[in-house]
Amino acid sequence: xxxxxxxxxxxxxxxxxxxxxxxxxxxxxxxxxxxxxxxxxxxxxxxxxxxxxxxxxxxxxxxxxxxxxxxxxxxxxxxxxxxxxxxxxxxxxxxxx
Numbered sequence: 001x002x003x004x005x006x007x008x009x010x011x012x013x014x015x016x017x018x019x020x021x022x023x024x025x026x027x028x029x030x031x032x033x034x035x036x037x038x039x040x041x042x043x044x045x046x047x048x049x050x051x052x053x054x055x056x057x058x059x060x061x062x063x064x065x066x067x068x069x070x071x072x073x074x075x076x077x078x079x080x081x082x083x084x085x086x087x088x089x090x091x092x093x094x095x096x097x
Contacts, residue, residue: 004028022056022097023049030093039074039081046073048091055097063089 006024008017027033032045047070054061054069061069066089074082 019053019056023053025096026052026094029096039079040083040086043070043074043077043079043082043084044087044091044093046077047087048093048095051091052095052097055095061090066090 006021006028008020008024012020026049027045030045030048032049035041036045047066050069050073051061051066054065059065070084070087070089073079074084
């Protein structure tokens with residue numbers, strides 16, 4: 001996504017399309033492109049969007065699951081400079097599951 005646009009991969013299954021839309025719409029409503037500066041803020045943007053995806057999938061998210069997800073995303077995206085303790089285990093902001 002960027003600004004008010006969402007880009008989708010062609011050929012996604014309906015389930016993958018729905019999950020991608022949840023993820024990307026969360027970026028749009030939180031104006032993620034304005035906050036995607038530095039590892040900590042970038043991590044927060046991806047963490048919140050993936051957290052919303054999990055809620056959409058029906059997963060009951062707890063602080064412990066949120067913490068584990070935050071660590072996973074930091075590793076996958078290589079946000080090595082992220083200050084993990086500055087991001088709550090239940091991400092702040094708008095989440096639309």
